[in-house]
Amino acid sequence: MDAVRQINIDKRSATLQGVGGAAGGRPYDFLTDVLRMLGTTLTYRRNEEVFGEGEPSDYVYLVVTGSIRTYKLLADGRRQIAAFCLPGDIFGLDAGETHAFTAEAVERSRLVVTKRSTVLALARRDGAFAGELWQIAAAELERAQAQLLLLGRKNAQERVATFLLEMAERTASSDMIRLPMSRQDIADYLGLTIETVSRTISHLEHDATIALPKSRQIELRDKRALAQLNA
Amino acid sequence: MDAVRQINIDKRSATLQGVGGAAGGRPYDFLTDVLRMLGTTLTYRRNEEVFGEGEPSDYVYLVVTGSIRTYKLLADGRRQIAAFCLPGDIFGLDAGETHAFTAEAVERSRLVVTKRSTVLALARRDGAFAGELWQIAAAELERAQAQLLLLGRKNAQERVATFLLEMAERTASSDMIRLPMSRQDIADYLGLTIETVSRTISHLEHDATIALPKSRQIELRDKRALAQLNA
DNA sequence: CGGGATATTGATTGATTTCAATGTGAGTGG
DNA sequence: CCACTCACATTGAAATCAATCAATATCCCG
Numbered sequence: 365m366d367a368v369r370q371i372n373i374d375k376r377s378a379t380l381q382g383v384g385g386a387a388g389g390r391p392y393d394f395l396t397d398v399l400r401m402l403g404t405t406l407t408y409r410r411n412e413e414v415f416g417e418g419e420p421s422d423y424v425y426l427v428v429t430g431s432i433r434t435y436k437l438l439a440d441g442r443r444q445i446a447a448f449c450l451p452g453d454i455f456g457l458d459a460g461e462t463h464a465f466t467a468e469a470v471e472r473s474r475l476v477v478t479k480r481s482t483v484l485a486l487a488r489r490d491g492a493f494a495g496e497l498w499q500i501a502a503a504e505l506e507r508a509q510a511q512l513l514l515l516g517r518k519n520a521q522e523r524v525a526t527f528l529l530e531m532a533e534r535t536a537s538s539d540m541i542r543l544p545m546s547r548q549d550i551a552d553y554l555g556l557t558i559e560t561v562s563r564t565i566s567h568l569e570h571d572a573t574i575a576l577p578k579s580r581q582i583e584l585r586d587k588r589a590l591a592q593l594n595a
Numbered sequence: 596m597d598a599v600r601q602i603n604i605d606k607r608s609a610t611l612q613g614v615g616g617a618a619g620g621r622p623y624d625f626l627t628d629v630l631r632m633l634g635t636t637l638t639y640r641r642n643e644e645v646f647g648e649g650e651p652s653d654y655v656y657l658v659v660t661g662s663i664r665t666y667k668l669l670a671d672g673r674r675q676i677a678a679f680c681l682p683g684d685i686f687g688l689d690a691g692e693t694h695a696f697t698a699e700a701v702e703r704s705r706l707v708v709t710k711r712s713t714v715l716a717l718a719r720r721d722g723a724f725a726g727e728l729w730q731i732a733a734a735e736l737e738r739a740q741a742q743l744l745l746l747g748r749k750n751a752q753e754r755v756a757t758f759l760l761e762m763a764e765r766t767a768s769s770d771m772i773r774l775p776m777s778r779q780d781i782a783d784y785l786g787l788t789i790e791t792v793s794r795t796i797s798h799l800e801h802d803a804t805i806a807l808p809k810s811r812q813i814e815l816r817d818k819r820a821l822a823q824l825n826a
Numbered sequence: 827c828g829g830g831a832t833a834t835t836g837a838t839t840g841a842t843t844t845c846a847a848t849g850t851g852a853g854t855g856g
Numbered sequence: 857c858c859a860c861t862c863a864c865a866t867t868g869a870a871a872t873c874a875a876t877c878a879a880t881a882t883c884c885c886g
Binding site: 491502503505513 | 667669670673674675677689690691695696718719720721722723725726728729730732733734735736737739740741742743744746747748749783785786826
C-alpha cells in the first residue's frame, strides 16, 4: 500500500466542493490518474466476463480501449444492459461488497485494474478524493435516471434516436459513429427486440436521417431530426 | 457554520470502509443524525413542489412523514417517476449544482431541510462522512439499475408485483400496505398507463393474490405468487 | 470460397394503449 | 343527514405499437 503514498494528492482536479456539472472534460481526473499509475493492464476477449453479478467487488476498472457492457438478467434470461462503458470510463466501483451487475467485454478490450481497497484507502486519507467517488456514483445515477425516462416513456424511434445521439456525443467523432455492440446489445440496452431496432434504423435510413455504410457504422445526416425525436 | 463543529464526528456509524450492503437498518445514520440536528422542519402540501429540475441544489432533504415523488418530464408531458421517498429517506443530495429531477409531495409531508453547503463542509472535514455520501448515491444507483430491468424487460403483471413487494418491504407493515400515491403515480413509476395498472391490480385481486379493502390499501394474500412474478 | 453469426425484412400476433363509459368515495353545502 | 360534486378508479371495446414467428440477406473470418 506504499505506492499510494507516492501519489501527489494535491495534483487532483476534482474536489468535494468542485463543480460536478462541469462543461467539458471528465471530472474524475484524479481517480483516473490513480488507476493509471497503480493499475495493471489486462486484456479481455470479446464476450469475456470481467465480473459477475454477486461476486465480491475487489477491483475497480478503467476502460483504456474497447467497450464493456454492464447488465442484469431475469431468471428466464431476459437481459437489461444498464450501460456501455467506453474508453475513459470507470466501472466496478460499487459501494457494496458485491457487484450489483455483470460486466462483459463487448469487443476485445484493454482495462486498467486496481484493487478497490487501494482506492478506498486513498479516499480515507483524502476527503476531496472521497468526494470524487461520490461524484462518479452521482453522475452514473443521473445517467441511469435519464435511461429510466427512456425505458419507461419513449417509443422505439425515440429510443434509437437518443441512443445514436448519445453514442455520437460520447465518441466525439460527432457525425460518423462506430458501434462496437451488436443489434442484440442495442436492443437489450433500449428495452426493445433486435427486429425493432433493425427496423427503426432502416426507417431512419430511408428518411435520410442517417446513413449506414456498414451495419456497425452510422453516419448522422440530420441531427436536427434526431434531436427532435430525442424528446 | 459553527453548528457543524458541535456534532460529534466520532458518533457516526457508517464509514468509508463500512459495509454498504448491510443486512438490516439504514446505513446512513450519521447523515441522518446531522440532518435531524441541523435541519429545519418544513411541511409541504399534497402535490406541492419541493424543488424543480434544473433549480440550484441548495438543500438536502430528509423525509420525516409523508412521501415524495421524484420525476423527469418529456417535452410533451410524459412523466417518469424515478423514486418514491418514504420516511427515513434522504433526497436532493445531487453532486451537481442543479437538481436533475423534480421533487413533489405525494401527500402532506414533513421534511427536515438542511443547506447542502453544510453537509459538504462536514464531508470536507471528515473522509468517513464523505464516504457516506458516496454510499447514498451508490445505493440509489443500485435501485435505479433494478428499475431499469423492470422498465426494460418486465411485463405489466411483473411490474405491479415488483412494486407491491417493494412497498411492502419498505413500509415494513409487511402484509397490509397503504399506498399514498394515486394510480397515475404508480403508472408513471412503472412505465404503464393508469388503466393497465388498474386492470392488473384487479386481476391480482380476482386471483386472490391480493385483497383491496380500499383502493389505496392492499393486502398481500399470496406473497409466494407475487414473488414468482417478481422475476 | 464457404459457413456461421449477425442483420434485415415480411407477416402475423398480442400485450398494452387509447378511447369511452361507468363506478366509487370523500368532502361540501343545502 | 343526505344529495351533490369532483377527483379518482375501474371496466369495456377498439386501435396500435412492438413482439413474435419466419424467411432471406449480408458480413466477416477462416
